[in-house]
Amino acid sequence: MFKILKYSFFDLMRSRWSYVYFAFYLVLGFVLLFLNNDVDKAIITLLNIIIVLTPLIGTIFGVMYYYNSKEFTELLLAQPIKRSKIFMGQYLGISISLTLSMILGLGIPFVAYGLFRSAAIFNFSLLLLVGAFLNFIFVALAFNIALSNENKIKGFGFAILMWLFLAVIYDGVFLISLVFLNEYPLDKFSLIATMFNPIDLSRILILLKLDISALLGYTGAVFKNFFGTNMGLLTSLGILMLWVIIPVWRINRKLRKKDF
Amino acid sequence: MIEIKNLHKKFGKLTVLDGLDLEIKTGGIFAILGPNGSGKTTLIKSILGMVIPNKGDILFQGKSVLQEWEYRDHLNYLPQIANFPANLSVTELIQMVKDLRPKEPNEEDLIRSFDLEPFLDKKLGNLSGGTKQKVNLVLTFMFDSELIILDEPTTGLDPISLIRLKKIINDEKAKGKTILITTHIMSFVEEIADKIVFLLDGNIYFKGSVKELKEKTNQQDLEHAIAKIISGNHV
Amino acid sequence: MRSFLLLFLLLQFTLQAKTIEVCASCKVNTIKEAVDIAVDGDTILIRKGVYKEHKININRAIHIIGEGRPVIDGEGKTESIFAIKADGFSISGLKLINVGMSYTKEIAGFFVSHSTNFFIKDNLLDQVFYGFILQRVKYGVIQNNMITGKAVNETSAGNGIHLWKCNNVRIEQNSITGMRDGIYFEFVSKSHISDNKSFKNIRYGLHFMFSNNDEYHHNEFRNNGAGVAVMYSKFIKMHHNTFHFNWGSASYGLLLKEINDAEIENNIFEQNTIGINIDGCNRINYRNNHFIRNGWALRFTGGCYANIFEFNNFMNNALDLSYNSRLNDNKFEGNYWSEYSGYDLDKNGIGDVPFRPVKLFSYVVNKTPEAIVLLRSLFVDIINFSEKVSPVFTPDNLVDPKPLMKEIKM
Numbered sequence: 039m040f041k042i043l044k045y046s047f048f049d050l051m052r053s054r055w056s057y058v059y060f061a062f063y064l065v066l067g068f069v070l071l072f073l074n075n076d077v078d079k080a081i082i083t084l085l086n087i088i089i090v091l092t093p094l095i096g097t098i099f100g101v102m103y104y105y106n107s108k109e110f111t112e113l114l115l116a117q118p119i120k121r122s123k124i125f126m127g128q129y130l131g132i133s134i135s136l137t138l139s140m141i142l143g144l145g146i147p148f149v150a151y152g153l154f155r156s157a158a159i160f161n162f163s164l165l166l167l168v169g170a171f172l173n174f175i176f177v178a179l180a181f182n183i184a185l186s187n188e189n190k191i192k193g194f195g196f197a198i199l200m201w202l203f204l205a206v207i208y209d210g211v212f213l214i215s216l217v218f219l220n221e222y223p224l225d226k227f228s229l230i231a232t233m234f235n236p237i238d239l240s241r242i243l244i245l246l247k248l249d250i251s252a253l254l255g256y257t258g259a260v261f262k263n264f265f266g267t268n269m270g271l272l273t274s275l276g277i278l279m280l281w282v283i284i285p286v287w288r289i290n291r292k293l294r295k296k297d298f
Numbered sequence: 299m300i301e302i303k304n305l306h307k308k309f310g311k312l313t314v315l316d317g318l319d320l321e322i323k324t325g326g327i328f329a330i331l332g333p334n335g336s337g338k339t340t341l342i343k344s345i346l347g348m349v350i351p352n353k354g355d356i357l358f359q360g361k362s363v364l365q366e367w368e369y370r371d372h373l374n375y376l377p378q379i380a381n382f383p384a385n386l387s388v389t390e391l392i393q394m395v396k397d398l399r400p401k402e403p404n405e406e407d408l409i410r411s412f413d414l415e416p417f418l419d420k421k422l423g424n425l426s427g428g429t430k431q432k433v434n435l436v437l438t439f440m441f442d443s444e445l446i447i448l449d450e451p452t453t454g455l456d457p458i459s460l461i462r463l464k465k466i467i468n469d470e471k472a473k474g475k476t477i478l479i480t481t482h483i484m485s486f487v488e489e490i491a492d493k494i495v496f497l498l499d500g501n502i503y504f505k506g507s508v509k510e511l512k513e514k515t516n517q518q519d520l521e522h523a524i525a526k527i528i529s530g531n532h533v
Numbered sequence: 534m535r536s537f538l539l540l541f542l543l544l545q546f547t548l549q550a551k552t553i554e555v556c557a558s559c560k561v562n563t564i565k566e567a568v569d570i571a572v573d574g575d576t577i578l579i580r581k582g583v584y585k586e587h588k589i590n591i592n593r594a595i596h597i598i599g600e601g602r603p604v605i606d607g608e609g610k611t612e613s614i615f616a617i618k619a620d621g622f623s624i625s626g627l628k629l630i631n632v633g634m635s636y637t638k639e640i641a642g643f644f645v646s647h648s649t650n651f652f653i654k655d656n657l658l659d660q661v662f663y664g665f666i667l668q669r670v671k672y673g674v675i676q677n678n679m680i681t682g683k684a685v686n687e688t689s690a691g692n693g694i695h696l697w698k699c700n701n702v703r704i705e706q707n708s709i710t711g712m713r714d715g716i717y718f719e720f721v722s723k724s725h726i727s728d729n730k731s732f733k734n735i736r737y738g739l740h741f742m743f744s745n746n747d748e749y750h751h752n753e754f755r756n757n758g759a760g761v762a763v764m765y766s767k768f769i770k771m772h773h774n775t776f777h778f779n780w781g782s783a784s785y786g787l788l789l790k791e792i793n794d795a796e797i798e799n800n801i802f803e804q805n806t807i808g809i810n811i812d813g814c815n816r817i818n819y820r821n822n823h824f825i826r827n828g829w830a831l832r833f834t835g836g837c838y839a840n841i842f843e844f845n846n847f848m849n850n851a852l853d854l855s856y857n858s859r860l861n862d863n864k865f866e867g868n869y870w871s872e873y874s875g876y877d878l879d880k881n882g883i884g885d886v887p888f889r890p891v892k893l894f895s896y897v898v899n900k901t902p903e904a905i906v907l908l909r910s911l912f913v914d915i916i917n918f919s920e921k922v923s924p925v926f927t928p929d930n931l932v933d934p935k936p937l938m939k940e941i942k943m
Contacts, residue, residue, distance in 0.1 A: 045386065045394045052385035078826070079849055079871060082909070090911050109381035113437070115348045116375035116447075117398045120367050209912035216904050217897065224903040232906060241910055294365075297309070298348040 042114070042127025043134075050103070050135040059095060059136070063143025071151045077158040081165060084144065085244050088165060089237050092172040094201050096136060100180025101197040103132050105190045112298055121293045125181070129289065133177045137170045161247050168240040171278045175236050176201070178285035185292045208235050229264060236281045243274050299324040299445060299476050300345060305354035307340055307500075314340045315351070316500035324444070327467065327477045329487045332497035333528050338480045339378070341497065342447055345478075346375055358445070371399060373445035378453070380434035384423025388414065388433055391422060395437050405440040411462050412436060428454040439466055446470060446477045452486055464490060484521045496527065503527065556580035564589055564597075564605070571595045579603045579627070587632075588612040592619050599626030602657070609633040613644035613666075623652040632661040634689055641666040641691070642680075648673065663691035664712065667699050674703045682711035684735045692717040693734070696724070704729060714740040715757065722746050729753075737762045738776075741769065750774060759783055760805060764790040771795065777803040785810040786827070789817070791835075797822060801943070807832045808850070811840075820844055823943060829855050829895070838862045846940045847871060847890070851908060854890040854931075855899055861928040865890065869937040877938045888936040891927040893920035 050056055066087065070080040107128070114124045144166065153159055180197050187193035212231050216224055232238045264270045300322040307315040314337045322328055330338050343349040345356055347363055347370065356363045363369050382391055396403050409415060412432040417425060425433070431454045438446070448467075452460060467490060470477060481487060487494065487508070494511055496504035504511060504527070508520060517523040553567045553575060554560075561567045564586055567577045573594045581601030587610050591597075603626075607614045611633040615624070629642040641663035643653055647670065654676040658664045664680035667673065675694060684690030693709035695717045696702060702724040708731075709715040715731030718724070719742045726749035731738035738754035741747070741763040748770040754761050760779040763769060769792065776786030785807035789795075792814045801823045802808035808827040811817075813835030823846045824830035830850040831842075840863040847853045848871040867883075875884035894913045897904050907913050920927060 041394065041397045045390070046383065048390070049383035049385045076849075076871075082849065086909055086911075086914070107381075107383060109377060109379045110383055112348065112377050113375070113382075114398070116346050116370060116373075116377070117395065118367055118369070118371035118400075119398055206912050206915065209907055209910045213897070213904055213907055213912065216901050220901050224901075228903045228906050238906075238910065242906060245908060295350060297350055298343065 039123040039127045039130075042119070042124055043130045046103075046107075046128045046131030047135050050131060051138070055099070056135055056139050060139040060143045063140055064146060067144045067147030068150075071147055077148075077151070077153070077156050077162075081158060081161050081244075084165060085241065088140075088169045089172070089241050089244075090205055092136075092140065092169050093176040093205060093237060096133075096173045096176030097180045097197045097201045099132055099136060100177040101184050101194055103128065104181060104184035105193065108298075115298055121296075122290050125289060125293060126286075129177060129181055129286070133174045136173045136177070140169050140173070141166055161244070164247055165244055167275075168243055168278070171275075171282065172236065172240055175278070175281045175285065178282060178289065181289050182285050182292070185289060185296060204235055204237050209238065212238075233277055236278060239274055239277060239281075243271070243278075246271075299359065301357040301360075302341075302345075303355045303357070305341075305344060305356065306352045307337075307344065307349060308352055314500055315344070317354070318497075318501055320495065320502055320505070322476060322478070322495075324476055325471075325474050326492040327471055327479065327490055328493050328495055329491035330478060330480045330495045330497065331487065331524065332503075336497040337500045338497055339449065342449060342478065342480065346370070346373075346447065371401060372443050373447060374438045374441055374443045376434060376438040376446075376448040376451055378449040380427070380430040382422040382430065382433070384421065386422055387419050388422065388425075389418045391433065392436065392440070395440075399441060401441045401443070403440045404442070405436055408436045408439055408466075411466075412459060428456060428459070431455055432459060435463065435466075439470070444475060446475055448477065448479045448481075450481055451479065452481060452483055484519075484524065488520045496524075498527070550574035550576060552576045552578055554578050554580065555584075557582050568595070573621075587614050589615050591615060591617045591622060594619055594621035596622065597624045597627070599628070599656075602626060602628050604628045604630060606630050607632045607642075607661075611635045611638060611640055613641050615643045615645075617643065617645045617651075618647050619651070620648060621650045622648070623654075625653070625655045628657040628659070629661060630659045632663070634662045634691075636688070639663060639666055639691075639695075641695070645670055645673070652676070654678065661691070663695055664693045664709070665695060667694075667696045667702065669698045670696075671699060671701045673699075673701075674705070675707060676703070677706045678708075680707065680709045680712065684711050684713055687713055687736055690735060692740075693731070696721045700724065703727075710734060714738075715754070716740070718742065718744040718747065720744060725749070727751050730755075732756050734758065739763075741766050745769070748772075753777075754779075754786075756780075757784075760785040760787060762788040762790070763792055763795075764788070765792075767793050767795075769795045770798075771800060772798040773800065775801045775803070776805060776808075777801070779805040781806060785832075788812070789814045792817065796820075801825070802827055802830070810834060811837055813837065815839055817841075818843075821941065822846070823941075824848065824850055824853075826850060828852065831855070833857055840864070841866075843867050844937075844941055845869070848940065852892065852895045852898070855895045856891045856928060856931065857899060859926070859928050861931040863931075865931070865933040867935045867937060868933055869940045870933065871940070873936045873938075875936065882938050884936040884938055887932040887934045889921055889924070889927075889932050891931050892917045893926055896926045 070083055074080055148162060153162060179200060183197045184193045187196060232242055302318060302320040305315050305318040332338050340349055344351050358369050392405055414432055417429055451463060455463060467477060491508060493507055495502060511523050515523040515526045517526055553571055555564055555567045555577060564579060564584055568589055568591055571577055571593060576596045576598060579599045581603055583604045583606055585606045585608055587607045605614055605627060609631050614629050614632060632640055632642055642658045642661040644666045646668040649672045651673045656678045658680045665675055680693045690713035692714040693712040693716060694704055698720045700722045704716060704726045706728045710733045712734050713736050715734045715738045716726060717740045721744040724747050729752045732755040735758045737759055738757035739761045743765050745767045750772045753775045756778045761776060779786055784805060786802040786805035787809045789809060790812045793816055795817045797817060798820045803825040806828045808824045808830040810832045815838045817840045819842045821844050825848045827850045830847050830853045832855040834857055842865045845868045847868060853870060870888050870890060873884055873888045875886040877884055893916050
């Protein structure tokens, strides 16, 4: 697995898109910090970008890599290696290279700005951690979709749809149901609805550390008690972990029956 | 060497292999022929473990290969389309495949015979189709394995490389290897194959030498013989 | 204010006052005894020690000075330690502890009524039910006292400094914590509250009711249960105060309820659930205030008219403004909004496009508080944007036509 990981990582790290992605974050980081001079505000803006962009890029890269390396994968499949190792190697190769682009791209401007001397270091690290989780989650989801769809166009379409659903539509439905179910106590419902969307969960996780904890308190004790504590932080990270593990598990299950 | 028993494979509603039985003995060159969609690629991929049959068994050197992977160290495969990671160099790709297999490789002679030295440090994404196919051939023949499976090996090769390929195949045969080839180039088959396995509608229609096929169909050359089988069967 | 102090000093010199010493081994060994024999203008010097006394009645112009911080222990009795009805007295340097709790009586460390011209300063009050109760007094000064309590719930706790029907009182440089309300004003006028620290009180840091023409400034209100409440009052000046860390489901930096004609200037509101909750307030000028990282910077809950918001900084608040109606009669002009994304082509420091501080999302959250979990999600950004383009739910004239490009320096 690590051999495959090594080579697909090398391959991706040298691809043009990795550079573009890296450069994008680099420029973004510098612009936010040096035009604003406000680390907190920069982190909030970054949050907005990371929770939307990381899933999108992860999805697109995941699907693209799968379909583009189909023939090469066939060559690998004829080698004496287990199938699951090939795909796990490729999966980790993409996820790690994307995460690295993000961490370096954002890390360099923040370190240059003097992050280590700032109190925002914890928030920033959490932001990167959540970004990394989103990469791993959405590449895994993209692989799932690609494995289930032989047709490239269809697979691509489904992947974008999934992103659109989780990034936008889900929240729309969520908000509408909150407004319509206004008369009922909605604390638990909101809490659970958040758990079922990794983007929402990531967003809440960061917001808790930034500005939302008191606002959540406003909506009732359930939220505050859950998200306001270290236990809540650990549980949320645990659920993000599940969001990685379950799709990865399904990839492996799917592989056992898959014809190439 | 390979024993295939009652192999069934369906893709959705389409039956591709329908109770196929085949035995291939050690040594010699076998051409697997058949019209488009007759199940050639599916058969090869089943042997390689890339396609998982619905029913039946495949034995390689006496052991079932289903859900196994170690046996693939004893075979070399040349895929039909040579498409490699664009940002790796030729050397890195060769190194990678060497890393993946425990066997001792012997790539230098092959690189030399296909004149690949100038391309070794080039990125695979920048190579022409023919050069990629040469790299593909190097990857296939650099290990010493009992079984060699070639899927359309002649695609994109210039005449010189083709001559070299034929030589390599004949050398391997001389070492007592078993070689399975699929191709649409009948002259290539006629020149090189010891036996023909002809697939039709997911089953073996004919198995024997080129001469036997010609006699059976009463035709002078192989192309016509094949055409006769296909048309005769379908009209 | 100054004049009565001068008068006070003059009195000291003209009358040949005597000094009564109180200590365990002195001729006079209780404070009560000393108070009984003292006449106007006398000084009682209390030496270091513990005095278990309560219900010390003072009705003459005497001066009590503690030396080495003597402790007066009320032993949890349901009586005030000092009950004072006198003009021109002063008390300083004491430590008052253990004033009992009562659900029926108002009991304090210092219970002062019907008094004028007095000075109570430099005292420590610990574990008192009420710290100070001032009724119908005027021209008094409460200065540099430290009041600590261990209040658990609102019904069994008293206020730090409690004023009822007073005028011309000055409350300054006190520190109050662990009480119900830090400072409580009811029917108090022409009084000043300045340089106090009121923190970790279970209800309000400062609570104003029916009090007009008062001024409070340079105070710090921090971590109070619900923040500071100013209700049913007129002509109040509030400036240079800091309201911060009032985090909680019903907390705010400042609650204004039916306040008219007030001036709110140069205050800092930082990290409160709601910076200012404004309910039915008219003709208030908000100038040079700083709203930093609050949940809501401003939240309007009742009809509010003719208020002016100028030159304030709104920085990194989750929501700048929450508005309850579609009508707007308030003026927002020349503020700095950190969310503003417009441009300034003519380089005059004023953004060329107006800023809309009310988001559709804040309207939704008003109706459905749980929706706050969707803060900063892409969907919310999209609906906010569409509302910005064509306002349907929010008042379309609620704009800052001259948003500043740079924040105002504090």
